[in-house]
Amino acid sequence: MKILLEQIGRRFNREWIFKHVDYTFESGKSYAILGINGSGKSTLLQVISGALTSSIGNITYLLENKQIDVEEVYKHFSLAAPYLDLIEEFTLLETLDFHFNFKKRINNLNNNELVDLLDMQKSKNKQLKYFSSGMKQRVKLLLAFCSDTPLLLLDEPTANLDEQGINWYLDLVKSFGGNNRLVIVCSNQAHEYSFCDEQILVADYK
Numbered sequence: 001m002k003i004l005l006e007q008i009g010r011r012f013n014r015e016w017i018f019k020h021v022d023y024t025f026e027s028g029k030s031y032a033i034l035g036i037n038g039s040g041k042s043t044l045l046q047v048i049s050g051a052l053t054s055s056i057g058n059i060t061y062l063l064e065n066k067q068i069d070v071e072e073v074y075k076h077f078s079l080a081a082p083y084l085d086l087i088e089e090f091t092l093l094e095t096l097d098f099h100f101n102f103k104k105r106i107n108n109l110n111n112n113e114l115v116d117l118l119d120m121q122k123s124k125n126k127q128l129k130y131f132s133s134g135m136k137q138r139v140k141l142l143l144a145f146c147s148d149t150p151l152l153l154l155d156e157p158t159a160n161l162d163e164q165g166i167n168w169y170l171d172l173v174k175s176f177g178g179n180n181r182l183v184i185v186c187s188n189q190a191h192e193y194s195f196c197d198e199q200i201l202v203a204d205y206k
């Protein structure tokens with residue numbers, strides 16, 4: 001997958017969050033979008049994903065050298081982000097079944113293998129509303145990493161995770177972040193993005 005940003009800008013009302021962003025994202029590489037709180041990382045990620053339109057500029061999406069419409073991009077990415085909610089009434093197993101109705105499982109991993117990856121066999125029939133914030137974050141990350149999509153978007157991936165959780169995330173990166181995937185991480189914490197090949201500073205586009 002290739003995503004080309006040409007002179008992209010986004011404003012809310014009269015305030016420009018970023019402008020003149022020229023950048024190319026390519027499969028097989030990982031990118032970190034960096035900046036302080038409120039600098040516009042999530043906004044840029046949402047523009048890249050097509051969830052938010054840019055105020056100016058063009059974005060082109062190429063999948064195996066064929067252009068795809070912005071309306072179709074959602075089929076090709078998986079996202080873990082603080083603003084993405086899980087359905088709290090579902091149990092863990094129901095969550096996996098529901099999610100993988102829409103996205104293909106990576107390596108055909110079955111529910112039992114996914115629950116093992118989460119180390120949550122004891123909680124598989126528990127509703128997510130009874131999960132701790134760290135457990136929910138692990139579920140979000142697992143759903144994103146284990147969906148077979150060429151584009152993986154991660155916004156604050158280790159929010160709510162303790163040291164063990166951070167190491168678990170880094171294992172996911174090693175296991176499922178490669179294989180010619182395009183990975184984009186929004187962060188302001190080095191341990192979340194130190195594996196990335198390139199860094200984009202939102203402050204450079206003010």
Ligand SMILES: Nc1ncnc2c1ncn2[C@@H]1O[C@H](COP(=O)(O)OP(=O)(O)OP(=O)(O)O)[C@@H](O)[C@H]1O
Nearest residue numbers: 012013017035036037038039040041042043044188
């Ligand atoms: N829907 C919106 N309407 C108006 N302003 C918005 C909207 N969404 C975001 N903003 C503003 O855009 C700016 C960038 O927000 P954004 O969430 O992209 O920052 P961020 O770098 O991801 O922050 P954080 O590190 O805290 O997650 C902020 O000033 C925010 O208030």
